[in-house]
Amino acid sequence: MKAVVCDRLGDPSVLQVKDMPIPEIGPADVLIKVGAASVNFPDVLMLTADYQHKPELPFIPGMEGAGTVSAVGADVKDWRVGDRVIFGVRPGAFAEYVKVPASGNLMRLPAGWSVAEGSAFRVGATTAYHSLVHRAGLKPREVLLVHGASGGVGMAAVQLGKHLGAQVIATGSDDARLAVVREQGADLVVNLTSADFVSIVKGMTDGRGADVIYDPVGGEVLEKSMRAAAYGARLLVVGFTSGGPTRIMSNRVLIKGLSILGVRAGETARRAGSDFAKDYAVELPRLAELGVMRPHISHRFPMERAADAFRVLIDREVVGKAVIEIG
Ligand SMILES: NC(=O)c1ccc[n+]([C@@H]2O[C@H](COP(=O)([O-])OP(=O)(O)OC[C@H]3O[C@@H](n4cnc5c(N)ncnc54)[C@H](OP(=O)(O)O)[C@@H]3O)[C@@H](O)[C@H]2O)c1
Structure with a gap:
């Protein structure tokens, strides 16, 4: 072959x-x-x-x-x-x-x-599903901030977040690609090269901040995300496309009462028991049949x-x- x-x-x-x-x-x-x-x-x-x-x-x-x-x-x-x-x-x-x-x-x-x-x-859907459902327990009407939204795992999170009833704010660095993210369901897109997502998220939430943050990018985006987070927010560490692991300031974690959640969709599936396997075997095919995360x-x-x-x-x-x- x-x-x-x-x-x-x-x-x-x-x-x-x-x-x-x-x-x-x-x-x-x-x-x-x-x-x-x-x-x-x-x-x-x-x-x-x-x-x-x-x-x-x-x-x-x-x-x-x-x-x-x-x-x-x-x-x-x-x-x-x-x-x-x-x-x-x-x-x-x-x-x-x-x-x-x-x-x-x-x-x-x-x-x-x-x-x-x-x-x-598969990779985008399992990562988004494990992050938003298993790890963050995203609820309807919560504010979900998705970084790297024009990429594979980011776009799946935008699509799934909308399906789960969240208000989705998506970031990226190119207007044309962000226009597609908007078509895929994001309520608001923010170009990181020309706008400050922290003030935009705060402005949209009466100063409260995002409830769940999905971050495949890391670096400065992760650092700033702590300022865009609501008190008690869940911050999903999904990846580091910006270059490598990022130091997290523990004072910000404390002051905001943040939950920092590591995401390893594939590894968890290999380790976890039957509930997780059932979600992958039953729930993801069901969502795909509905056209979610196409x-x-x-x-x-x-x-x-x-x-x-x-x-x-x-x-x-x-x-x-x-x-x-x-x-
Ligand atoms: N935790 C898990 O279980 C899991 C599973 C799969 C993937 N991942 C990780 O998730 C991350 C994204 O994977 P993906 O397949 O979605 O990648 P992708 O399709 O390339 O998307 C990555 C996005 O990151 C943004 N980005 C910011 N800085 C970048 C840089 N310096 N170089 C490249 N992209 C940059 C890009 O958006 P803009 O250009 O618009 O800024 C791009 O759309 C990776 O770190 C990957 O290892 C994690």
Whole structure:
């Protein structure tokens, strides 16, 4: 099979399409013929071993995709050859075939969705759902501030926050991309390069501040978020696209009575018991069928141009998701 391979660490130019063996499945696995796979920021970090999960070289990048089941292991009961599915993998999605354990890694492609849309759902949706539902317990009419809102996990949080009845304020640094975020449901968008989100959030809430803050960006955005937070707010630490971990001032945490909540959507799913697994198996497919968190795709590339799919993410051109079309 053809696959995008990383055989040395570096920038996206290290990626090459190579012939690789089709993975052999075990009794509890399914083999999927991949239709499309999407790029996430952790894929970029894995190329330079800057992500918490460091795959051994050589590896095939890609954490999520969608396609058609082409073989099932002897013990697999729930999936059949020909089923159209959304899958998660750690990593390996940028290939013609991928092997995944049948349990916990698959859901059906919702009716009417393209494989490209399906390929871009899982990481954003699980991260937004785990953050807003499991960690923050977001309630209707609360004020939700979403940073990095034109990116993959940010846009999913905007969409889910609206669905859950929150008032959503979204930030980013480009007006054209923020216009799409507005179309995706944000009540208000704030361009960080030209406006002060702290005063805007305070102004919109009679000086109270945001109840829940979802932050995949970190750095100055995280520091300022503490000033935009309401007393007793929940601050979700989702990622650090601005460059790396950020020191948090404990006096601000104390004075505002803040709850700082770390988010590890994938790791929690691997560790947690049945309730969490049930949400992933039942609630996320239900939301997808309703059209909640349907991905917005701004860029599509063939496999041979996988490096360009990484570059548009690094260059902050993507609105929602960039997808690699495979089959
Ligand atoms: N905690 C979890 O379970 C979990 C799961 C998945 C991903 N993540 C993390 O969430 C973060 C976002 O991932 P993603 O896939 O949504 O990324 P993405 O699609 O690239 O979106 C990231 C957003 O961050 C903003 N940003 C601010 N400074 C940036 C910079 N210096 N470089 C690039 N982007 C910058 C960009 O918005 P503007 O250009 O508009 O400012 C961009 O839209 C990453 O740190 C990732 O590791 C966490």
